[in-house]
Amino acid sequence: MADVKEALVPDIGGNAVPVIEIMVKVGDRVEKDQSLVTLESDKATMEVPAPFAGTIKEVKVKVGDEVNEGSVIALVEADGAAEAKPAAEAPKAEAAAPAPAPAAAPAPAPAKAAASADGTKEVRVPDIGGSAVPVIEIMVKVGDTVAKDQSLLTLESDKATMEIPAPFAGVVKELKVKVGDEVSQDAVIALIEAEGEAAPAAPAAAPAAAPAPAVSEAPKRVEAAAPAPARASTDAGGPRTPPVSFDASVVMPEQVPYASPAVRAFARELGVDVSQVKGTGRGGRIQRDDVAGWVKHALASGARPVEGGAIAVGGGLNLLPWPKVDFSKFGEIEEKPLSRIQKISGANLARNWAMIPHVTQHDEADITELEAFRKKLGEENKDLKVTPLVFQIKAVVAALKKFPQFNASLDVTGEKLTLKKYFHIGIAVDTPDGLVVPVIRDADKKGLLDLAAELGEISKKARDKKLTANDMSGGCFSISSLGGIGGTAFTPIVNAPEVAILGVSKAQMKPVWNGKEFAPRLMLPLSLSYDHRVIDGALAARFAVFLANQLGDIRRLLL
Template structure:
């Protein structure tokens, strides 16, 4: 003998109209009394709602995103044999006495319309968890930590909590991400294979764009295909942080213009990039961890100074490398960057001219912008982004003076470099550009 029992949301305290964030069972599942059925979350806490009786799930009455309160129907269970044994459990639910009357009428028809929600076992808290993973006994974490984990795509069941009673803290999620990145876990675009232990990448959306209007299909250039794959890997694998600062280059710009006037006959033109390379080399000597690469658990510190610079070409971005920049003067650096940029635009750079870089500079000064986040060129650990300089009023202690200010955006690998070191590097670099005489000190 069997009968249908409706399981409802019991007394959950002061919470009213809370969101269903997980459905832990499906139609056809055999459940036991006290087994978790759904997880609800308010702005203060998340909790699992247990079954008051055991049996076979016949119909689901909720779906992800629904708002429920005390007395809301969760599902229908077919109880066989052991119904009297589990009967006392529904007692705390005030709405339960009214349930027997409608239950026999709705039981036959309910499973059909609700069947479409049965496969929806996606758990936002578990962050794309595998379908065969048991979605119960949720990790102990606050709603804010669950939200943080969802944003990062972290499966909380893979994270070890360091808080009281193994509660997962935000720092535990950060530590897990850092460990996953250091072990090299990633998934290619379009893959759903878990990467790094708890990461997975959703499949790329397939859209028929012709349904919405006229289109033109244009293949990516060879350079963009290669650089795109590298940029994707670098962004996913390296925990980027960007430090923004400004440098007063009023006097340096005046010097640059003066040198160009003096060398007008020779045809050699000094660019701000040449000064930047010279200043970066000095900063790398003072802060050697920026002139390094990660090799497993070892940090490889380099004693040479090969500086790459991003060159814009009709086919895409390439990064020629100035070798032994520490042994060259500003005029030599200006001439070599000009020559390499010309070869890049003509597509004549050799592979050797784009290898061996220690640190890169990406300058958008000739185009515009105020700040941006340049992507680190692995296996380097930092890159300097330079935006357009602009005249700004700067307080000198007595009044505002017009000064030419250059924005500096330093992206760095947080596994190697901490925020304080990055701020010091950027401040030191800005100081060198403000008074270039410090280069000789």
């Protein structure tokens, strides 16, 4: 029978450390080793995993609380009683792997044993839990003077980001690793010419590190490392030294951004390059809200220039600079500025194409009977232009009711879908100044003749440049018809924040097998583009088939 057990903080090196992120809430179902909270010491960011699977009954900490080894993080209703006994021990056994980075920093044993005659010593990786982890940042270069406990490089495991400090003061003579290398315990990461044999000893560390601030190449890092001797008094039972305060943009210029593994994973899911995100947390730390805010801004602004002339589109997609060519060298030219509408629509189309994973489903509708009825309707209403588009609007409304996922919008985080209960249809209208998309509202409540009248009015407003912002907002689904021009198929671009658009090409008379013989039928090509994050291929095919059936039998439009 399931019982409630405590999830405890594992061995984190002796000092209390702050909670910087709560990754679960009451009622959440967690798996064994799923991260519960993120802690941050002076030298490492570490995630504390669940020691067993179960359901969160109570969270005992909040962001900003400081916790020690053995502190209760949460109460978890375990899936089974079999794990009850090791519940308190599991976090120490399984989650302690990332923690040794801060604890091991003061004096890695291999460094002492590898001293050479000229005082150059090897700096080795301390105990990091057994598995090889990648180097994500090199924080020094050859020739730098470093102080004892100054960070040399940053490693990132699945559960923690940790910095490896210098075990003694000196000058970096050689770096043995580069960004991307994977290292394990005892791997040599650098050769440092020690300032003296007494440098590794704790009593001599303070005077040895004192001259370092005068070195122009690394003043900020020496300053950050200065409080290191005070931590010894903490181990002896004295008051805890506050966390070192630093500006990440100064300490780590042009390096891997300051963010936890969880935030990095979140950014990867959204396709965001975290180097472009400004952190608002302590020391410039990038938080989850910073990533979401960056995406929201990118969606609002579309493509934007970044350093070096590249273009950042949406989630950090860096494109090559636009080619600059002097076309006059090849012949006579004429320059013509784009219209305001072309500039606006061009930016929107570029954003939509770059950020929405498009797929286009093609189909055909037999509109032989529909076309005959349309012509008859036009003859009876000579003062009204009844176009094929009014039938397409009615068919689309019926399809949206049948498949509500098409009448939706995805939010900027990509995690929530808004389903709409109204049916406003956008109609792409070609004008001399460019493409505009006015919206016909509540198309489900209007008959064919009402739609024909409104379509005529709104098209005239578009050509006369009298459309307002309200005329072009609130659309659920768009139709782009090239039937009056030609073509057999095309790929229309989804009009964000909608999730689908219908492209209509020119109808053609084709021989169609009716079961006994080939008969001439008027076939209308349909091109349905959709956002593959929201709609899968099977659903799109069903939507297109349903739409074709609606247009193939006009009686269905009355249902």
